[in-house]
Amino acid sequence: MIEQKKQVRDSAGIYDTLPSFAVESLRRSLLAWYAENKRDLPWRRTRDPYAIWVSEIMLQQTQVKTVIPYYERWLATLPTVKTLAIAQQQDVLKLWQGLGYYARARNLHQAAQVVVAQHGGTFPQTLETAMQLPGIGRTTAGGILSAAFNLPVAILDGNVKRVLARLVALPVPPKRAIAQLWQISEWLLDREQSRDFNQALMDLGATLCTPANPSCFRCPWQPMCQAYQQGIQTEIPMTESRAPIPHKRIGVAVIWDGQGNILIDRRKQSGLLGGMWEFPGGKLEPGETVEECIRREIREELGIEIEVGDRLISVDHTYSHFRVTLEVHHCKHLSGEPQAIECDEIRWVTLEEIEQFPFPAANVRIIEALRSGK
C-alpha cells in the first residue's frame, strides 16, 4: 500500500527528472509527427462546437470506425443544437440505436435543451460551465474546448492514459494514478496549440502506441519513453484482473393480439437501456420453466394473462457486466387490459411500425427473427 504510493510518486515525478527542454522536445516532436500523420476524421473538418460535441459523446468508450456512420447520420438529421433540442427523445434514441450506453444520447439531448435555454444556443466556453452540462466530464469538455476553440484545456482519455503511462513507465494501473496522469497531461499540453496537441496525443495512442504491439520504432517519443527504454512497453499500462461476469436466463414474450399486433414496452428512463423499447419479460427464478417465467413476468409487469406458445429464438448477448440468454416465445393475449406497471409506456404495434422505435441490440435480433420467420 505505502509501497505502491511511493512508486507512483517517484515515477510521476517526471517533472523533477525531466528538464524543461525535454518538455519542449516532447511537444515539438509530437506536433511534427502529427502534421505528417494525422488521421482524416469527419469531425476534424469542422470547428462547429456542436458537431465536435456530438463526436466527443459518441466516441466515449467507442471506436472511431464504429462512430463514423452514426456521426454522419446524426448531423444529417439533427444539424444544429436547436434541432436536437426540439427533437423527440424517441427519434434521438433511434439515431443512437446500436451505439450502446444510451444515457449518452439522453444526456446529449437534455444538454442541448440547456444550451438553447440557458446559453442562447452557444456552447459554453469555460471548462467549469461545460462540465455542468449532463454527459460532459472533464475529458469531453477538454476535447470540445480545445478542438472547437483551441482553448488550453487538457484531456485524459484511454489513449492518453496509455501513452502517458508508458512515457513515465507508470508502475501501477492508470486507475490508481488518475491525479498524476492529469498533472502530466496538463504539464505537457502546448497551450498555444492545444487543438493539435490533444488530437496528436490521441492519434499517437490510437495508431502507434496501441494496447498490443505498439509501433515504437515509428514513435516520435521513443527516445524519451521510459517504458521503451526499459523494454516494458507491452507490460504497461498495468491491468487489474476482472471478476467473471454472471449469466442470467431471461424469458421474453412476443405477445400477439390476434390481429397482427405485437405488444412492446418502453423501459424506464433510469438504469439499463433507459428509454429504449423492448419485448417484455424477465429473469427465470430457480426451478422455474421458461413458460412459467414468461407467464409470471407478464402478469407482474403488464397485468394480463397470456398463453405461451412456440419458441421463436434464443439470443445470447453480453452486456458490460453480465451476460443474458433471452428465451423468446410467441405468446397469445388471453385477457386483461395491458398496463404500464414496471415500465413507462406500452403499445401495440405491427411488424411494419416497429422499426420506428428504438430497440437495444438483443431485441433487434428478435425483430429480425420475426421478419425472416414472416
Add this chain to the structure above:
DNA sequence: AAGTCGTGGCT
C-alpha cells in the same frame, strides 16, 4: 468510491 452502463472490433 466502486458499480453501473452497450456494443462491436480485434486478435
Add this chain to the structure above:
DNA sequence: TAGCCAAGACT
C-alpha cells in the same frame, strides 16, 4: 474463440 477493451460519465 473467448476475452479484452475502446476519444468516460454518473451515482
